[in-house]
Amino acid sequence: MLTALDKKLLQEIADLHGEPPGAFNIRKDGEGIERRSLEGIEIIPKKDQPGIDVIVAPGKEGTVHIPVILTETDLSDLVYNKIEIGEEANITLVAGCGIHNPGKGNAQHDGVHEIIVRKGARLVYTEKHFGEGEGGGKRVLNPKTVLVVEEGAYAELELIQIRGVDETARVTEAEVMAGGRLVMYERLLTDKEQTAESDVLVKLMAEESTARIVSRSVAQGSSSQKFYPRLLAFGPGRGHVECDSIIMDQATVRSVPEIWAENSEAELVHEAAIGKIAGEQLIKLMSLGLTEEEAEEAIISGFLK
């Protein structure tokens, strides 16, 4: 049974009201508590280690939810998930982790996701992080995603972490095969003493492999952020990295994009910018009657949309 707190966390990370539609697996405090497979979308718990296999049959369309929630303190949850999207399938997959840490100890979730998007398939993958808790214990999230986008497939990753996670170190590795397309949107907000690090390595393996990485972040308080988006082309692929950060208060932001081509037909671009909120934006919104604080909020929430 899901408690009221569970439901709140699920709503925060997966926009769920009660039981998800379609296939799903809900993991709470280190254990799978509810699960539903469907014809063509099988969710199987792993036998030798914590985690699940999600196997989508070729040509299948649908939605899969695999949220993780933590509601205890002094808990470290490590999970290995494997997700395979069959050829020509079209799947929306909502992952994510919500932590309510009630005590003084840490609550930590480290998830390793291995995702294969088979030829011609399409995957939209959303992973949202959320943390809360009054005990002062840390909420820690260290996700690792290893992705293969096969020939002619399309994968869209949306990685969102807005408020409440104290420490995060994210690793994302992707290989994009011939004609495959990868789009990755990262949205991050840190506050207080929080730290966030994101390490991305995308390899464009062959001709017509394309990737776009768009990272937007806001650093407030004394928080710090580091980004290492790397884009490597072995063949005549095309890639674009865009990192844009708003820095406020006493925060620190480091952005170290790298583009690396091993083929003379490759086209790689990176853009990175760090700056405070533009004065002309504040002035415009204040001229509509918003206070300076309201204007800042509106600008940040738009920026992270």
Place this chain on the structure above:
Amino acid sequence: MLSLENISLELEVEERIVSILNDVNLNFEAGKMYALTGPNGSGKSSVARVAMGIYKQTGGRVLYNGEDITELGISERARKGIGYAFQHPARFKGMPVKDMLELAFKHSDGYNCKVLRDIGLCPDDYLERTLDNSLSGGEIKRIEIATLLALNPKVRIFDEPEAGIDLWSFEQLIDVIGNSHRKDTTTVVISHQEKILNMVDEIVLIEKGTVSMRGSRDEIWPQIKESAECSCRKNCRLEEDIYADCPR
């Protein structure tokens, strides 16, 4: 309704104090439409910025319905009823047009659609667009105007609303500004356009940071026209070959 009294403005530019406005006196009455015109760099936008509270004047007072608002900031003046459509609108990464219009007008979607349609943008195409560099100059300018129309303040200052707007839509723009003007609103349009100067009750000529002339259209228009034509003719004659087909 809105008066500027003995306004002077100095700004620090590269560690030097530069005088931008000098003893500007203007009184804008309710129900009337005004045009501010004058050469580039003469101080028209600066007058608007002082009225909106964006620039803090070095001397003088700003009064709104008799109340001294000199010390009020931008947000407070906005809440009293002063609004400004910028000459060069800011761009916002990620913010949809819809959100901007909703910030200006905190009610139904229907009205947001109306103001977009009024300035010639199809709501279906534009409400979800983001206010970033993907919008053209003319589009962002129209949205800026729509935002002021949605806000519908008592004092409306449009800064060169025609800039970047194609000729066909220009007529429509004039109609929208004219039709939305009410008995209790004051409309100020900063413009160089003859058609706009022709529609207002009073024209104010700003030159070298001060008001050099003001009066009815019939008094002012012939003089502006003459001085504009003179300088054009001179230029044309100087380089007769290049400007052989000068329209004037």
